[in-house]
Amino acid sequence: MSKRDLPKEIMYEGVKTLLEAKINHIHLPQQKLYTLYSLAFNYFLYLSEKDPGHYIIRIEDSYLIEKLIRKAKDDTSRKFLQKMSLPRKHKYGRSTFHIDYFNFSTWSNTKDIPKDKIKGALIVKNANKSPLSHDFVEDEEIHESIKNLPENYFYTSLQEFVPKTIIIGFEEEFEQAKQVKFSFIKEEESDNTVDGVNISPDIDMNDIK
Numbered sequence: 001m002s003k004r005d006l007p008k009e010i011m012y013e014g015v016k017t018l019l020e021a022k023i024n025h026i027h028l029p030q031q032k033l034y035t036l037y038s039l040a041f042n043y044f045l046y047l048s049e050k051d052p053g054h055y056i057i058r059i060e061d062s063y064l065i066e067k068l069i070r071k072a073k074d075d076t077s078r079k080f081l082q083k084m085s086l087p088r089k090h091k092y093g094r095s096t097f098h099i100d101y102f103n104f105s106t107w108s109n110t111k112d113i114p115k116d117k118i119k120g121a122l123i124v125k126n127a128n129k130s131p132l133s134h135d136f137v138e139d140e141e142i143h144e145s146i147k148n149l150p151e152n153y154f155y156t157s158l159q160e161f162v163p164k165t166i167i168i169g170f171e172e173e174f175e176q177a178k179q180v181k182f183s184f185i186k187e188e189e190s191d192n193t194v195d196g197v198n199i200s201p202d203i204d205m206n207d208i209k
Contacts, residue, residue: 005075014184027177029169033126058154064124088106098110102154120164121166
């Protein structure tokens with residue numbers, strides 16, 4: 001356990017907030033990505049015991065999953081994600097958790113799961129505004145089809161059939177998802193300006209903190 005981990009009472013309060021929200025599609029818009037991930041993951045871990053089935057964790061890319069393994073704010077989240085990262089799935093009780101990325105080629109890992117067996121999905125977005133641009137596609141036909149996909153397809157494609165979703169995305173908006181904020185997360189300045197110096201939007205502020 002790290003000294004920077006969330007206290008148990010904060011973890012309990014956060015998961016309780018998500019449970020009591022009684023919202024099917026939740027957007028967590030605050031900063032503190034690693035804190036939000038731990039809270040959301042433990043929420044789904046709890047649900048998986050009450051409503052067994054398949055749960056998808058869709059993370060923007062492998063770079064972000066490595067950061068979450070190191071910096072998530074509780075030991076359970078870190079170790080569980082590490083166990084999942086190579087086989088991309090992990091059995092937990094009567095449920096199975098799966099990992100894929102925003103990159104379409106990884107969706108083969110989860111697309112064959114019967115849709116009625118999927119109980120929830122956690123989508124974790126980094127600071128990049130155009131995540132689908134990470135897909136390196138040489139085939140021009142496929143490239144064109146990607147360009148024509150709806151905005152935020154990495155999320156909306158799940159939202160169509162998954163009964164409960166949580167998406168983590170700082171300073172963004174997602175249709176049909178309602179925002180939930182935690183009172184114990186202090187709101188910070190979000191103009192990316194420090195003493196008159198503009199910080200490039202390509203810099204991940206979570207790495208700095």
